[in-house]
Amino acid sequence: MALLADSLSDRVAELAGPPEQIVMGLERMRAVLAALKMPARLPMPVMLVGGTNGKGSTVVYLEAFYRQAGYRVGAYTSPHLWQFTERLRLDGRSAPESLWHQQLTEIAATVRQIPLTYFEIATLAAVRMMLATRVDVAILEVGLGGRLDAVNAFTPDCSIVTTVDLDHQDWLGSDRAAIGHEKAGIFRRGVPALYGDSEDPCASVLEAAVRADVPLQRLGRDFHIDPLRGKWSGFGHGKEVPPPLWEGTVQWANLALALAAVSLLQEKLPVSDAAISAWRRLPQLPGRCQWLQPWGKDGPDLLVDVAHNPQAARQLAALLAARKGSGRCHAVVGMLADKDIAGTLAPLLQWVDAWHVLEITDTPRAATMLQLRDTLRGLGATAVSADASMEQALERSRTTLATGDILLCFGSFHLVKQLPMAWLLSDPS
Numbered sequence: 006m007a008l009l010a011d012s013l014s015d016r017v018a019e020l021a022g023p024p025e026q027i028v029m030g031l032e033r034m035r036a037v038l039a040a041l042k043m044p045a046r047l048p049m050p051v052m053l054v055g056g057t058n059g060k061g062s063t064v065v066y067l068e069a070f071y072r073q074a075g076y077r078v079g080a081y082t083s084p085h086l087w088q089f090t091e092r093l094r095l096d097g098r099s100a101p102e103s104l105w106h107q108q109l110t111e112i113a114a115t116v117r118q119i120p121l122t123y124f125e126i127a128t129l130a131a132v133r134m135m136l137a138t139r140v141d142v143a144i145l146e147v148g149l150g151g152r153l154d155a156v157n158a159f160t161p162d163c164s165i166v167t168t169v170d171l172d173h174q175d176w177l178g179s180d181r182a183a184i185g186h187e188k189a190g191i192f193r194r195g196v197p198a199l200y201g202d203s204e205d206p207c208a209s210v211l212e213a214a215v216r217a218d219v220p221l222q223r224l225g226r227d228f229h230i231d232p233l234r235g236k237w238s239g240f241g242h243g244k245e246v247p248p249p250l251w252e253g254t255v256q257w258a259n260l261a262l263a264l265a266a267v268s269l270l271q272e273k274l275p276v277s278d279a280a281i282s283a284w285r286r287l288p289q290l291p292g293r294c295q296w297l298q299p300w301g302k303d304g305p306d307l308l309v310d311v312a313h314n315p316q317a318a319r320q321l322a323a324l325l326a327a328r329k330g331s332g333r334c335h336a337v338v339g340m341l342a343d344k345d346i347a348g349t350l351a352p353l354l355q356w357v358d359a360w361h362v363l364e365i366t367d368t369p370r371a372a373t374m375l376q377l378r379d380t381l382r383g384l385g386a387t388a389v390s391a392d393a394s395m396e397q398a399l400e401r402s403r404t405t406l407a408t409g410d411i412l413l414c415f416g417s418f419h420l421v422k423q424l425p426m427a428w429l430l431s432d433p434s
Contacts, residue, residue, distance in 0.1 A: 055147035056167030066263035079140035152190020170316035189213035230261035305406035339420035
């Protein structure tokens with residue numbers, strides 16, 4: 006399954022230098038904004054969405070609700086699966102490549118004078134496209150951390166932290182407290198903020214809100230969601246809501262965060278109850294908790310998820326626990342070497358009967374097949390095999406699995422994008 010060529014990504018990489026380079030800080034973004042006479046306070050309401058997991062689905066829910074209310078929405082997310090243009094959706098569609106190239110051409114001279122990273126260039130171009138197309142609301146997903154992330158150069162009208170857990174420790178800190186401090190960096194004094202860790206809130210997030218005089222609203226304390234009744238309540242109001250797009254309690258939490266944000270911004274962006282009571286335009290977020298049947302009803306179910314940290318793996322294990330039954334489960338996994346490989350694989354051990362490890366080939370950050378195999382064996386897994394390609398792993402698994410069995414494909418965006426695009430863009434089973 007050959008990966009799609011992406012000249013746009015190549016162009017951004019050329020402007021940025023080494024595409025894998027990660028340099029934290031806002032000084033460069035602020036300097037470029039000044040040089041281009043771009044405001045940090047954008048003319049439309051802005052939402053910043055950060056957190057360890059759940060950012061993508063929270064953005065999708067916000068995008069869907071505002072589109073259903075008739076607004077023109079800009080949604081900036083990362084990373085992309087197949088094509089760079091996926092990073093910006095304008096009114097529900099990927100921004101045309103021509104618009105990206107236009108913005109890159111316009112900022113190229115400035116970027117060469119003030120060097121930016123790959124993500125910073127993408128963020129700058131995306132926001133300029135939102136300005137050029139005059140969207141009614143801009144939803145910006147944090148790429149890494151929060152405090153020093155490029156999207157934090159823009160002033161929010163609402164900030165959201167979904168969850169805080171261990172990931173990106175090389176850049177954000179070795180423990181949850183340090184990571185929470187970085188995530189809470191998207192808070193602004195006096196600006197409404199939302200936090201979704203209801204059972205175990207991170208103390209550093211709560212402390213940051215108090216220090217900065219941020220009106221922080223918390224899931225489970227200030228607003229609630231009832232999956233059984235399909236109701237959201239908070240801030241003196243109650244609303245009927247549609248079910249989340251994917252299984253699992255965490256998706257109800259992400260849905261609750263989106264609804265809370267819509268409620269907090271009612272004066273700036275009025276949304277009727279009718280606009281949020283049902284899905285009119287079913288959103289898609291490929292590669293997140295997707296149950297698919299690419300081999301038909303007689304073949305195994307395919308579960309695809311970009312889970313690449315321990316918290317996401319625990320959520321994935323809960324999905325398997327609820328669905329596996331007496332069938333077998335094989336897993337195809339590929340990860341980046343700078344992730345917590347053992348911590349991510351461990352929660353899934355009791356649900357996976359056989360493992361197929363792959364080495365991601367499109368980034369130097371990839372963990373080797375030997376690393377993955379040895380980690381699994383060290384955790385006690387016995388049925389572990391190495392495969393040369395995604396095609397081989399799928400074929401070997403598919404031929405040994407049948408109706409009622411599960412094939413799990415997870416571990417990284419880099420791995421999931423090796424699956425056929427048509428599979429992930431099809432309707433869920």
